Amino acid sequence: MEIFKLKVYRYDPTKDSEPYYRTYELPVEKGMTVLAALFKAKEEQDPTISFRYNCRAAICGSCAMRINGHATLACKVQITHLLEKYDTDTITVDPIGNVKPLKDLIYDMDWLVDKLKRVKPWFIPKEPPPADGTEYRQDPYDHHRIDFASDCILCASCMSDCNALKANKDFLGPMVHSKAYRFIADTRDGEKQERFEAILEDLNLEWCVRCVECTTRCPKEVQPYENIIRLRIMAAEAGYKTPGEIHAEIFEQDIYNRGLLNEMLLPMRQEGILGAIKRAPFGIKMMLKGKVNYADFFGGHKIKRLEEVQKIYEVAKQKEKEVKIKLPQIMGVIYEDKRKTRKRPNYAETGGNE
Amino acid sequence: MAELKYAFYTGCSAKGVAPELYNSTKLVADKLGMELIELEAATCCGAGAVQEKDEFLALTINARNLALAEELGLDLLTICNTCTLMLRETKFKLDNDPELKEAVNEVLKEAGLEYKGTSEVTHFLWEVIDGVGLDRLKEMVVRPLKEFNIAPFYGCHIIRPPYLIGYEDPDNPKSIEMIIEAVGGNPVDHTARLACCGFHSFWSAEDKVTLRLTAMDAESAKEEKADFMVTPCPLCHTQLDAMQEEAEERIGVKLGIPVLHLPQMIGLAIGFKPKELGLEKHVISTEEIIRKVA
Numbered sequence: 001m002e003i004f005k006l007k008v009y010r011y012d013p014t015k016d017s018e019p020y021y022r023t024y025e026l027p028v029e030k031g032m033t034v035l036a037a038l039f040k041a042k043e044e045q046d047p048t049i050s051f052r053y054n055c056r057a058a059i060c061g062s063c064a065m066r067i068n069g070h071a072t073l074a075c076k077v078q079i080t081h082l083l084e085k086y087d088t089d090t091i092t093v094d095p096i097g098n099v100k101p102l103k104d105l106i107y108d109m110d111w112l113v114d115k116l117k118r119v120k121p122w123f124i125p126k127e128p129p130p131a132d133g134t135e136y137r138q139d140p141y142d143h144h145r146i147d148f149a150s151d152c153i154l155c156a157s158c159m160s161d162c163n164a165l166k167a168n169k170d171f172l173g174p175m176v177h178s179k180a181y182r183f184i185a186d187t188r189d190g191e192k193q194e195r196f197e198a199i200l201e202d203l204n205l206e207w208c209v210r211c212v213e214c215t216t217r218c219p220k221e222v223q224p225y226e227n228i229i230r231l232r233i234m235a236a237e238a239g240y241k242t243p244g245e246i247h248a249e250i251f252e253q254d255i256y257n258r259g260l261l262n263e264m265l266l267p268m269r270q271e272g273i274l275g276a277i278k279r280a281p282f283g284i285k286m287m288l289k290g291k292v293n294y295a296d297f298f299g300g301h302k303i304k305r306l307e308e309v310q311k312i313y314e315v316a317k318q319k320e321k322e323v324k325i326k327l328p329q330i331m332g333v334i335y336e337d338k339r340k341t342r343k344r345p346n347y348a349e350t351g352g353n354e
Numbered sequence: 355m356a357e358l359k360y361a362f363y364t365g366c367s368a369k370g371v372a373p374e375l376y377n378s379t380k381l382v383a384d385k386l387g388m389e390l391i392e393l394e395a396a397t398c399c400g401a402g403a404v405q406e407k408d409e410f411l412a413l414t415i416n417a418r419n420l421a422l423a424e425e426l427g428l429d430l431l432t433i434c435n436t437c438t439l440m441l442r443e444t445k446f447k448l449d450n451d452p453e454l455k456e457a458v459n460e461v462l463k464e465a466g467l468e469y470k471g472t473s474e475v476t477h478f479l480w481e482v483i484d485g486v487g488l489d490r491l492k493e494m495v496v497r498p499l500k501e502f503n504i505a506p507f508y509g510c511h512i513i514r515p516p517y518l519i520g521y522e523d524p525d526n527p528k529s530i531e532m533i534i535e536a537v538g539g540n541p542v543d544h545t546a547r548l549a550c551c552g553f554h555s556f557w558s559a560e561d562k563v564t565l566r567l568t569a570m571d572a573e574s575a576k577e578e579k580a581d582f583m584v585t586p587c588p589l590c591h592t593q594l595d596a597m598q599e600e601a602e603e604r605i606g607v608k609l610g611i612p613v614l615h616l617p618q619m620i621g622l623a624i625g626f627k628p629k630e631l632g633l634e635k636h637v638i639s640t641e642e643i644i645r646k647v648a
Binding site: 068069070085086163164166167168170171203206207208209210211212213215216225229232233236242243244245246247248249250251252254255259260261262263264270271282285286289290291292293296303304305306307308309311312313314315316317319320323324325326328329330333 | 394446
């Protein structure tokens with residue numbers, strides 16, 4: 001019988017001065033999930049292991065934990081797949097990251113709830129329901145825009161592996177921003193400004209580093225990263241002039257005027273003359289290393305066929321209002337290219353979705 | 355052997371702050387038998403910035419970039435993670451939404467262009483493995499990097515999100531390690547191997563997020579006693595190399611870990627001189643590496 005090791009993070013602050021790992025040896029059973037393995041270890045070897053769970057079917061969001069370093073639902077991933085994926089005999093289970101562990105795999109949820117409250121994660125209608133007694137109505141495309149975001153089960157897998165949150169615990173995090181998107185993008189909602197102010201306080205929305213861990217971890221196709229990008233578009237449309245918005249304008253102008261970004265003049269245009277002075281020592285350092293393209297100070301070179309780009313701008317800007325871009329369906333999708341000759345280094349056939 | 359010919363999409367960094375990446379890519383690709391036809395009419399990919407303001411314009415501009423590769427009948431090869439993601443995202447959206455593709459083509463038509471969807475978007479890293487092949491690369495190694503402990507730094511957009519990238523498992527990628535081993539080096543596992551350099555929130559959260567991540571990344575490689583880090587992305591490189599001293603200031607610890615572009619590392623092993631590969635253009639000194647390979 002094949003055996004694997006389940007290495008579990010253990011910590012009881014009432015007894016332990018430090019967290020530690022305890023390893024349980026279990027038989028490999030086809031179809032066994034990590035959650036089932038935890039039950040087996042608890043029932044047969046150690047009744048003191050503590051973890052949260054409920055539905056066992058990837059619906060309730062209770063059993064998120066870090067499995068071999070990446071957050072997911074313990075009820076959604078199978079032992080046999082993980083052993084193959086990591087080419088190992090050991091499955092390591094930690095509490096989700098970026099939170100305060102309370103006991104073993106159980107973490108403090110209050111901190112997450114407090115963050116959520118700041119964006120008022122509930123529907124606040126902008127007008128009373130129709131007088132004829134029917135429900136609030138919505139255009140199917142408008143509903144489509146919030147469809148995926150509505151599927152969030154608050155498991156916090158995205159919060160666990162978020163790089164911006166790792167750097168700074170004041171970041172609201174992908175779960176919270178994504179929840180804000182779900183209501184700001186809802187055509188029936190009436191509290192947009194208040195929510196915008198909450199997510200843009202101290203530019204919080206723009207702390208996101210676009211590492212895309214959140215969308216990669218999400219077990220429910222909520223697309224938190226994409227929702228953050230959609231929120232930034234909506235914030236710009238609502239007239240918020242943030243550094244991100246200024247940055248986007250510079251890129252748009254440079255593509256129109258020359259094709260490529262003018263990196264040399266970027267700091268000046270991004271932050272003004274004071275910014276340029278602040279960045280001067282860095283600029284000098286780059287010059288001394290031969291990393292500066294001096295021609296860019298005088299506009300630099302233009303790409304070939306730039307007139308095509310300028311024509312595209314003209315036409316696209318007129319047309320964009322009538323184009324309804326659909327949100328991507330991403331569950332289980334791996335966008336590989338069509339060339340059949342490729343050998344992949346190591347990709348489990350499920351691509352991580354089971 | 356199949357012909358290795360690509361439409362070469364340089365991106366802005368290689369033409370701006372990372373000239374050493376542009377030069378080393380051309381030298382190394384040529385020696386490895388990859389023919390790069392530079393797309394001199396290509397624009398910036400929008401880098402996620404234009405995408406945050408004007409989604410349709412960003413898609414159309416990148417559809418043009420893809421159409422330029424299609425004109426040549428070649429796959430498009432990038433040397434930047436974010437360019438890779440932006441172009442693959444465009445392709446994914448257009449290939450999966452016929453109405454959007456039609457709308458984009460109506461715009462492109464005015465400029466005399468058409469997006470068909472016939473060229474794939476690939477990255478230099480992947481083509482060294484799938485095009486050149488690791489066996490062939492090993493045969494070409496004249497100066498194995500055996501005394502070097504090398505910390506891979508993937509950078510986000512070469513692995514995530516898997517629905518757009520999909521080259522390898524984002525939880526446990528191996529491509530850079532495979533190349534490090536092929537050139538005779540010792541890949542070093544470290545906690546920031548798959549982490550973010552912080553680049554994309556620089557202008558909004560330089561102190562609050564960006565430099566903190568940069569410091570953690572460099573510390574992570576340092577802790578595992580890496581001689582240098584290697585990355586396939588010029589944005590990660592700018593952040594980890596050019597901004598490393600700023601990150602050090604924030605944490606009050608001197609790290610000084612050199613960061614090489616992927617083609618520079620390969621170049622050292624297949625016989626190019628450090629100077630040819632532009633190693634002296636780095637902010638964090640590469641002298642120790644230059645001394646050892648001499």
